[in-house]
Amino acid sequence: MKLLKEKVMTEGIVLSDQVLKVDSFLNHQMDPVLMREVGAEFARLYAGEKITKVLTIESSGIAPAIMTALELDVPMIFARKHKSLTLRDDILVEKVYSFTKRETNEITVSKKFLNKDDRVLIIDDFLANGEAAFGLARVVEQAGASVVGIGIVIEKSFQPGARLLEEAGYRVDSLVRIASLENGTVTFV
Amino acid sequence: MKLLKEKVMTEGIVLSDQVLKVDSFLNHQMDPVLMREVGAEFARLYAGEKITKVLTIESSGIAPAIMTALELDVPMIFARKHKSLTLRDDILVEKVYSFTKRETNEITVSKKFLNKDDRVLIIDDFLANGEAAFGLARVVEQAGASVVGIGIVIEKSFQPGARLLEEAGYRVDSLVRIASLENGTVTFV
Numbered sequence: 068m069k070l071l072k073e074k075v076m077t078e079g080i081v082l083s084d085q086v087l088k089v090d091s092f093l094n095h096q097m098d099p100v101l102m103r104e105v106g107a108e109f110a111r112l113y114a115g116e117k118i119t120k121v122l123t124i125e126s127s128g129i130a131p132a133i134m135t136a137l138e139l140d141v142p143m144i145f146a147r148k149h150k151s152l153t154l155r156d157d158i159l160v161e162k163v164y165s166f167t168k169r170e171t172n173e174i175t176v177s178k179k180f181l182n183k184d185d186r187v188l189i190i191d192d193f194l195a196n197g198e199a200a201f202g203l204a205r206v207v208e209q210a211g212a213s214v215v216g217i218g219i220v221i222e223k224s225f226q227p228g229a230r231l232l233e234e235a236g237y238r239v240d241s242l243v244r245i246a247s248l249e250n251g252t253v254t255f256v
Numbered sequence: 257m258k259l260l261k262e263k264v265m266t267e268g269i270v271l272s273d274q275v276l277k278v279d280s281f282l283n284h285q286m287d288p289v290l291m292r293e294v295g296a297e298f299a300r301l302y303a304g305e306k307i308t309k310v311l312t313i314e315s316s317g318i319a320p321a322i323m324t325a326l327e328l329d330v331p332m333i334f335a336r337k338h339k340s341l342t343l344r345d346d347i348l349v350e351k352v353y354s355f356t357k358r359e360t361n362e363i364t365v366s367k368k369f370l371n372k373d374d375r376v377l378i379i380d381d382f383l384a385n386g387e388a389a390f391g392l393a394r395v396v397e398q399a400g401a402s403v404v405g406i407g408i409v410i411e412k413s414f415q416p417g418a419r420l421l422e423e424a425g426y427r428v429d430s431l432v433r434i435a436s437l438e439n440g441t442v443t444f445v
Contacts, residue, residue, distance in 0.1 A: 097332045100326065103412070136286070141288075
């Protein structure tokens with residue numbers, strides 16, 4: 068996606084071989100026109116797939132997900148992150164490990180918003196190790212619903228998430244794919 | 257706002273005299289068409305006010321804020337919530353007490369995204385005691401920028417937030433205002 072690649076090149080800050088900072092347009096300050104275009108692109112990729120729900124996780128996934136849901140004309144759900152929960156029978160819960168924060172969180176979705184007839188498009192801002200995406204996919208499957216695909220704004224292709232998700236049988240669509248951040252430079256796939 | 261009132265009437269669940277659950281369209285599952293209309297309404301209310309940034313707080317504020325920012329054609333920033341932070345000199349930090357969760361969080365915005373020339377519209381999903389809105393306003397003022405107004409999706413007018421903000425000199429625009437949740441019934445102002 069050309070507009071997104073340009074943003075990454077002009078505004079992305081390479082903090083290390085592993086970390087790309089995009090807080091000027093994606094995960095702190097957000098560019099609403101870019102988010103609309105991201106949503107339009109995911110909707111185009113999944114047109115004809117009879118998506119019934121868009122699912123993401125708070126917080127940075129919400130803007131691209133609501134724009135995608137608007138284009139597809141379906142509800143959006145954002146999973147909540149918690150440190151840990153007492154068991155409740157009206158929610159779907161999965162554990163997700165964050166490599167960045169080195170902690171395990173529980174993510175939750177209310178049972179009443181996902182059912183076995185749902186065809187779900189998962190959206191997230193970044194794909195690195197795939198922990199969040201796998202957690203969201205398990206939430207969908209716990210509800211008996213189908214994961215139609217996983218739409219990612221920025222994939223760090225040098226980390227294993229995309230490969231692991233595809234090996235597990237999921238369709239993954241990343242709008243930009245980064246091959247390397249070595250030498251302080253963004254190299255696309 | 258008629259569409260929003262209808263949603264509150266048909267899908268809002270009165271949990272107590274104090275608590276209205278709107279997780280089917282505003283703060284867990286979200287209705288993207290409603291969010292677009294909410295954004296359009298805030299943009300209409302602040303047309304001509306030369307807004308340069310929309311500011312909200314994660315997570316439920318993000319969807320209405322990104323739609324408002326899209327309509328106004330300005331960047332959106334979401335403040336992050338943290339338990340507590342070691343001091344860093346590149347961020348604006350304010351303490352916010354949550355009556356719901358009975359805890360104090362710190363909210364942060366990177367200094368580079370707000371400056372003294374900014375004219376900021378603050379957006380949030382709910383207004384009850386006003387703690388979050390006051391915290392966001394203090395962040396804006398710490399940066400030397402101006403709070404032009406505070407746009408709220410649902411105001412619980414029987415709690416003091418709106419009055420306190422207006423007494424402090426802020427313009428507050430709430431799209432629906434709830435006078436009471438007594439007897440399990442939503443009564444609008």
